[in-house]
Amino acid sequence: MNSSSDLVVQSTHGHTMGTTWSVRVVLPRELSVQAWRDGIQRTLDLVDGQMSTYQPQSALSRFNRAPAGAWHVLPAECFEVVSHALQLARDSDGAYDPTVGPLVNLWGFGPDGSRGEPPSSQDIANVRERVGWSRLKLDAATRSIRQPGGAYLDLSSIAKGYSVDLLGQYLDSVGLNAWLVEVGGELKGRGWKPDGSPWRIGIERPGAAAGAVERQEQLSQVVSLSDRAIATSGNYRRHFETEGVRYSHHIDPRTGQPSPHRVVSVSVLADHALHADPLGTLMTVLGPERGMAYARSRDLAVMFLLHGPDGLEERLSPAFGEVLAS
Structure with missing residues (x-):
């Protein structure tokens, strides 16, 4: 058995589904994560090949046509x-x-x-x-x-989360039981780092460039991800403005209009990224009041970051608060 001093965190990364992925794995010093890189990419390519709307021969594209x-x-x-x-x-x-x-x-x-x-x-x-x-x-x-006729399925709000779970299952299957997986900003962690500490993830505040959170004040909260997934859905990068009105990329399917709420971002913690990923979209569409009522009734761990009169405001569901307190 390896002692903690023989173990190190190794990283690898790449591209999938029009975005990036990264994996951090705890390994003995003499091993390299590159030995598993092909399997990692193959797992991600499987999801992309089935669920991409940009690949004309994917199962999803064939259904849409x-x-x-x-x-x-x-x-x-x-x-x-x-x-x-x-x-x-x-x-x-x-x-x-x-x-x-x-x-x-x-x-x-x-x-x-x-x-x-x-x-x-x-x-x-x-x-x-x-x-x-x-x-x-x-x-x-x-x-x-x-296909009822003209229906167009788009799984972009859930496929990245599923790929995180599937990638974690692959790492487990090859005996790697301490890892942190990220696909397009959706994350899941398993086990512990060599020093015995959990994987800790900062939730970004708007204003930091994508992937460039460098200081504590750029973070809203820091959470532990050992045996847990997190997905964050943000309104602050993809939008357009005209005549003083800001239109978000989160479209309410019930009205056909962008969600009008003051939601900046929503972060959801869950056991599986498949569950956390689409819930971020749902919470954004529902907005802080109805979204929080939905989260409370189902014991979901949700954090809203909202535009308020005095700047950014946080609103946590009880389940999210319990995670921070643990």
Whole structure:
């Protein structure tokens, strides 16, 4: 058995799903994390190859192009993610909706490019006819999904979280039981660092450049991630302004309009990144009052960062406060 002095934290990183990933692993000094890098990338490529809307041959893209009435068998991983997304949509009465992609695109936050002014009411009404999670039907026995016609699934609000979990499962399977995994800003940790301390993650305050949090005052809170995942959904980088109105990239699928709340960011802690990732989107759409009521009723660990009259304000659910106190 290795003593703690024989162990070191090693890092590797790369690209996936249009973003970056990084892995930190506790290993004996004589071993290299590079020995597992191909397996790490292969795990991430599996998710990207199934769930990307930018890859025309992905399972998701093929479904999105399918004619009305067609049933599609999905790979097991993709079906798991779609099933969870639709379950959350049902539980939130459509405030979270993985079919919202056409509206996001219409507002200039999708693959068709940005825009500098809101779309017309008629354009919004036309596109909303394609949106609606309840139009989709699943068959768990055959892992199939039915295309009702014009439905466009976008799993960008949940696939990164799932890839974090899957990557953690891969590391566990090859005997690496102390790690910190990050994909596109969603994180999960397992075990402890060589000195016995937990993986600790700072939640960024707006104003720090992406990936450049260097000082304590740029952090809102610091949390332990040993055997826990965190996802943060922010409104402060992707938006546009016109005539003094700020339009966020978080579109409320129930109205077709950007969420009007004073939410700056939402951070969610959960056992699985698959759960934490889409909840950040849902909380942002619901806003601080309804979002916190939803979180309290389900014992979710949620932190809102809000624009207030005197600057930024934090609002924590009881479950999030318990994590900080532990």
